[in-house]
Amino acid sequence: METVTLRAARLVLTIACLVMGSVRASDHASSAISPDEALRRLEAGNERFASGKTEHPAQDAHRRQELISGQSPFAIVLGCSDSRVPPEIVFDQGLGEIFDVRVAGNVLDPATLASLEYAVDHLGSRLILILGHEKCGAVQAALSLSKGASAGSPDLDSLVHSIQLNVRGDHLDDPLLRQPVRHQVDGVAQDLLKRSNLIRKKVDAGEVRVVRGIYALSSGRVAFWDDSLASSDSR
């Protein structure tokens, strides 16, 4: 015969297991969303935005309540700080869906890289989008700054120099700067896989995908391109 105390102890243990199990499941809910499905969601949201059919999903009080217990964003976007390219708006997404890392020129530094690793390792996000945009001021500064000149401060110089490494040989002849912006995105994607063992291992295992994109200011559309080069370049 079980004592009342023993039964009570078992009940507490069962409840504890259920609660812990549900927390774990919710913490890693986004792992169930494959990289391809995550990309499809971004593409569909951008199509709604560009065609004027936005739904503004998941932005109400109910959604805020859902997210009190935690977040599991289905995608990570490393984008530019430019006020014209906020990821939630251009991909028509809501709260808790995109883990944003925004910095001028979408450059990679220790803090941005750590942020990407955190979202992959702790939040379970499986798609990383490196997102550049037309007429990026940071890329323009990198192309315009003559050798030996300063961008205005040591930190601005550091940011601009990191972009210059990726846009060598490019020119300012295209006012939209599409080619140098794409080169900057390519360089950041490749650098990411070289510098982060954590992310590269998951990419090589097919658990995480890195894609690249450029946002068109006029149409509002994001053109994505293949990520296979980034993976092979890392080896």
Ligand SMILES: [Zn+2]
């Ligand atoms: Zn920019």
